[in-house]
Amino acid sequence: MRKYLSEGLVMDYVSIGEKIRLVRNRLGLTQADLAKKLNVDPSTIAYYESGRRQISLEMLQKIANALGVELDYFLKEQEATATELPPVRKFIPLYDVNIRAGNGGFPDSLEPLRLLPVETVDADCAFVVHGRSMEPEINDGDIVLVRRVYPQDVLDGEIVVSMYENQFLVKRLYRDDGKIVLIADNDEYAPITVNPNERFEIIGKVVEVRHVPKRKRAKR
Structure with a gap:
């Protein structure tokens, strides 16, 4: 047919x-x-x-x-034929968890939206980012590729995806006198000082940003 x-x-x-x-x-x-x-x-x-x-x-x-x-x-x-398949290094899960690169937000779902082809970057997962706090580096609707790392392997100033009080955040991580501070690129957003008594987990650090044209972004 x-x-x-x-x-x-x-x-x-x-x-x-x-x-x-x-x-x-x-x-x-x-x-x-x-x-x-x-x-x-x-x-x-x-x-x-x-x-x-x-x-x-x-x-x-x-x-x-x-x-x-x-x-x-x-x-x-x-x-x-198997030889004509699009060349990729691997496929990684892309999550649309309503990560707010602003005030944070609970994930819509932990099920991956789809599998994302990765050709050269060493990444383990990817996330769709929502919000304006990381502009102009990361815009609303962009996709960040993330590599899982140990917390001690994150350098000050690197962008991380973290979970704080069940909220997913995309921010730059800094250490200040033994405390972790998450800072946005957009000055309109205040820094977040992590309370050591509250749940905090570094999901990984951002190794690539894929800018998505507005006309291709999923409506929410």
Whole structure:
């Protein structure tokens, strides 16, 4: 079954299904794993991969997001082979936990939004940042890639993702007379001095910022 969209792009459901299977296997996911991410029955994934069921563009975009690939990868008229998969070093979970680079906020969910392809940076996870406190370095809606580290490996002035009183924060970390102080780049936001009697955890330090154009940012 084929449905032509434009020059070079076609909904070839058999080819698309095979590409879904290749990427899913590469990530070590079962059909049930992918189905859970998409909130569908595992049999639906089996039908998609076999090419026996048509896939809407909306659903295909969701599959692309869940697998960490671009939509065009599925639509290009080329044979599905393992060697043509997009080159990545690894895939890391991207969380939309409503991290407020301002006043902090509880996470919407601990389930990853999707898997994010990483080619060169040594990162373990990624987060969508909300708020203005780290402007202009990090803007509302940007994605930060984070590497898990020991607290003693964080240098003064480095940007970290931390959890303080169950709130996720993105700030620069400084140590002042044995105390930890979280400071924003935006002077409109006051420094936060961590109370040693309250829960505080450094999730990791930011190793890359991916600036996301406003038109591509998810509505909240």
